Amino acid sequence: MLYIDADGGARYRKELADAVHKVITPSRSADQGDTVISPLDTVIYPLVQMGPVDITVDERVTSKLFHCAPPAATLYLASGYFNLTSSYRRSIVDRCTATFKILTAAPEVIALLCYIKWT
DSSP, rough: OOOOOTTTHHHHHHHHHHHHHHHSSSOOOOTTTOOOOOOSSOOOOOOOEEEEGGGEEEHHHHHHHHHHOOOOOOEEEESSSSSOOOOHHIIIIOOOOOOOEEEEEEEEHHHHHHHHOOO
16 A cells, blocks of 8 residues: 655554554454363463554553553563663562563663674
């Protein structure tokens, strides 16, 4: 599809956001009903963040996780790129009593991968 940038990219951002939402929004069929899940201690949940098109699933889920974690919980977060924003930092240090273990790539690794990909 060819886009003419007469609106500053607004139409493209809207169509991109709509397409991404179709992929990341779970759908349930009427016959699926409620599923009973046994108690688990681990949740793996892929998150998407595309701020320029107003997709902020990662930010919303991460913030809620930081605010709602029980005091005795240990949260293990793994991300190829984790942006420890001032809001996240305040949530972890000032508000949350859970233990956090965050695994992320060093900025040098991310820069190296970008260099390798584009050369």
